[in-house]
Amino acid sequence: MLSLDKSGISQLPTHTQNSHSFLLSHLLLHSLKLQAPEASHAVPTASTSMPLVSPSQQLLLPSSDMPSSVSGNPSASPRIVCCSGSSPSTVTAPGFNGRQDSERREIRLGLPSNRRMVDQTLSLLKDCRLPVERDSPQQHVATIPELPNLQVFFQHSEEIVRNLSSGHLDIGIAGFDTVSECGQGNEDLIIVHDALGYGDCRLCLAIPKTGIYEKINSVKELAQMSQWTEVQPLRVATGFEYLGKKFMQENGLKHVSILTARGPLEATPAIGTADVILTLVSHGTILWDNNLKEIEGGTALESQAVLLASRTSLIQREDVRDTTRMILDKLEAHLKGISHMRVIAYMRGTTVGEVTRRILSQPSLSILQETIIRSVLPIYDGDGEVVTECYEIDSYFPKEALDSTMQQLRAIGGRPIVTAPLLGIFDRETRWQQLLSKLGPQLSVATAQVS
Numbered sequence: 185m186l187s188l189d190k191s192g193i194s195q196l197p198t199h200t201q202n203s204h205s206f207l208l209s210h211l212l213l214h215s216l217k218l219q220a221p222e223a224s225h226a227v228p229t230a231s232t233s234m235p236l237v238s239p240s241q242q243l244l245l246p247s248s249d250m251p252s253s254v255s256g257n258p259s260a261s262p263r264i265v266c267c268s269g270s271s272p273s274t275v276t277a278p279g280f281n282g283r284q285d286s287e288r289r290e291i292r293l294g295l296p297s298n299r300r301m302v303d304q305t306l307s308l309l310k311d312c313r314l315p316v317e318r319d320s321p322q323q324h325v326a327t328i329p330e331l332p333n334l335q336v337f338f339q340h341s342e343e344i345v346r347n348l349s350s351g352h353l354d355i356g357i358a359g360f361d362t363v364s365e366c367g368q369g370n371e372d373l374i375i376v377h378d379a380l381g382y383g384d385c386r387l388c389l390a391i392p393k394t395g396i397y398e399k400i401n402s403v404k405e406l407a408q409m410s411q412w413t414e415v416q417p418l419r420v421a422t423g424f425e426y427l428g429k430k431f432m433q434e435n436g437l438k439h440v441s442i443l444t445a446r447g448p449l450e451a452t453p454a455i456g457t458a459d460v461i462l463t464l465v466s467h468g469t470i471l472w473d474n475n476l477k478e479i480e481g482g483t484a485l486e487s488q489a490v491l492l493a494s495r496t497s498l499i500q501r502e503d504v505r506d507t508t509r510m511i512l513d514k515l516e517a518h519l520k521g522i523s524h525m526r527v528i529a530y531m532r533g534t535t536v537g538e539v540t541r542r543i544l545s546q547p548s549l550s551i552l553q554e555t556i557i558r559s560v561l562p563i564y565d566g567d568g569e570v571v572t573e574c575y576e577i578d579s580y581f582p583k584e585a586l587d588s589t590m591q592q593l594r595a596i597g598g599r600p601i602v603t604a605p606l607l608g609i610f611d612r613e614t615r616w617q618q619l620l621s622k623l624g625p626q627l628s629v630a631t632a633q634v635s
């Protein structure tokens with residue numbers, strides 16, 4: 185935000201201040217900080233607040249926001265459908281009162297061992313200065329030296345969701361797809377960060393390209409086909425029984441038989457064991473190569489890796505709260521850092537207000553965040569009189585806006601313009617605050633009992 189008070193540069197993040205003053209110490213004659221939210225001078229910034237669960241992920245909102253089960257009858261005790269094996273087994277999670285290891289002292293973090301997730305999970309934590317240490321990739325128990333009281337367990341995503349629900353893990357990472365499928369109905373599972381930036385895929389319905397499906401291009405058209413009857417339902421092969429049923433129901437597909445299956449499903453229509461499949465896709469090439477196509481309205485869920493925690497652990501254990509907060513803070517700082525770029529632009533001007541107005545005149549520059557404008561160098565005429573000043577604009581912006589930002593800074597006289605990558609942006613702890621307010625009443629009761 186921008187304003188015209190002269191209170192120094194204390195609001196810049198520390199690391200930014202240090203590198204900045206080092207870089208420009210020989211130029212700094214006087215500086216003006218622009219930060220108070222004075223409406224007429226404020227450069228609008230992109231919102232930094234994110235919902236705890238993104239709109240596309242409303243499905244999994246914990247507690248009272250939880251949707252009813254497919255049958256429309258949420259059971260009193262949380263139930264988790266475990267989607268392993270050809271027919272899913274159903275277990276009842278112990279839930280809030282059924283924890284089996286309440287005497288445990290260490291904090292447990294579950295990391296996905298899935299082939300597609302493990303490497304990116306480890307690199308993300310390393311980039312956040314939370315490297316996982318283990319003697320070999322085969323070791324399933326590890327540590328993070330920065331978090332001394334924490335034990336890491338490598339497990340399959342489904343196990344992580346299940347163990348968080350039962351209290352055997354406190355914190356975890358898993359794909360949102362697995363959380364939605366295996367954690368449905370469990371109020372003890374909380375999504376702490378809903379977009380860790382990897383493991384992107386979508387759960388989508390794919391149908392054969394040819395035969396009776398040749399002219400079918402949408403779920404609506406599929407639902408209207410006369411072939412599907414009570415006696416001969418549409419057979420859907422999927423590893424996602426709960427989400428599959430829910431999706432079919434929501435899309436008016438009445439005569440459906442969900443066939444739970446594991447592994448590559450693409451061959452099932454060709455073999456004849458299923459008519460269509462509901463599967464995870466990222467590129468779509470495997471579908472295409474197997475004579476299958478996606479159809480309009482066929483995406484049941486968008487997914488990526490998410491950070492999870494056990495509600496019970498967060499409520500009952502201060503050390504779990506502290507560690508979750510630290511992990512969340514580092515993740516948010518890193519993810520925001522890598523998606524933004526720092527910019528320092530220099531331009532001539534007469535006053536901070538005049539430079540501010542020039543910036544405000546450019547619509548694309550509204551994405552500049554936490555902007556500071558200061559005079560760094562007076563420019564003299566031949567008589568030694570100050571005729572104008574050089575101003576420095578120090579800010580950051582989303583990387584994808586690089587071209588428009590450079591164009592518009594140039595258009596208002598910015599030169600040179602220096603850009604630099606950011607390792608982290610430690611901003612307001614919005615997600616943490618949202619999490620605390622979700623835990624709110626239960627947390628107050630628990631902390632009051634302890635004291």
Ligand SMILES: Nc1ncnc2c1ncn2[C@@H]1O[C@H](COP(=O)(O)OP(=O)(O)OP(=O)(O)O)[C@@H](O)[C@H]1O
Nearest residue numbers: 297298299300301359361362383384385464465466
């Ligand atoms: N194209 C994709 N297909 C399947 N899963 C994907 C895809 N892209 C990302 N993912 C994420 O990866 C997770 C599955 O990973 P992976 O396929 O390695 O598991 P797996 O086959 O069950 O395990 P493994 O192969 O290690 O036994 C999914 O739950 C999802 O969150």
Ligand SMILES: O=P(O)(O)OC[C@H]1O[C@H](OP(=O)(O)OP(=O)(O)O)[C@H](O)[C@@H]1O
Nearest residue numbers: 447448463464465466467468469470471
């Ligand atoms: O979008 P694409 O890149 O084309 O990939 C999609 C395929 O990837 C997954 O299988 P995977 O290769 O992980 O094997 P698996 O099902 O045995 O885990 C998924 O089940 C699809 O078959």
